[in-house]
Amino acid sequence: MRIACPFCGARDSGEFTYLGDASPKRPDAPIDGGVAVEDQFYDYVYLRDNVAGLTREYWYHGGGCRSWLIAERSTTTHEFKSVTAAPGAGAAKAKQAGER
Ligand SMILES: [Zn+2]
Known part of the structure; x- marks a missing residue:
């Protein structure tokens, strides 16, 4: 299997490492905290959907x-x-390549 890196082109998948689900959004943390915020952070850190279909992932x-x-x-x-x-x-690599 090959993965098309935006900087290197199509490369063997053995060069890449899966780093997890990219879809969860970090909740805003108010200064005073609270139970609701703790619940939101628990969901953000520990709970993931087991999707059968298209997912967004960090690699x-x-x-x-x-x-x-x-x-x-x-x-x-x-x-x-x-x-x-x-x-x-x-961003740094795009600047090195002359892209903006
Ligand atoms: Zn690359």
């Missing part, structure tokens, strides 16, 4: 450009629909 290209990536992958066919740089992770 790390350790065997290449060492970038964090976000991939949309089908859990039923293992097909990668898209691979993009994770927010903030690819």
Whole structure:
């Protein structure tokens, strides 16, 4: 299986490491905290859906450009629909490549 890194092109999947679900959003933490905030953080840290279909996942290209990536992958066919740089992770490499 090959994964299309936005910086390196299509590379063998053995160069990449799966780092988890990219869909959970970190809850805002008010200054005074509270039980509701603790429940939201518990859900954010520990609870994941077991989706049969398209998911957003973090991947790390350790065997290449060492970038964090976000991939949309089908859990039923293992097909990668898209691979993009994770927010903030690819900004430095894009500047090095002359992109803006
Ligand atoms: Zn790469």
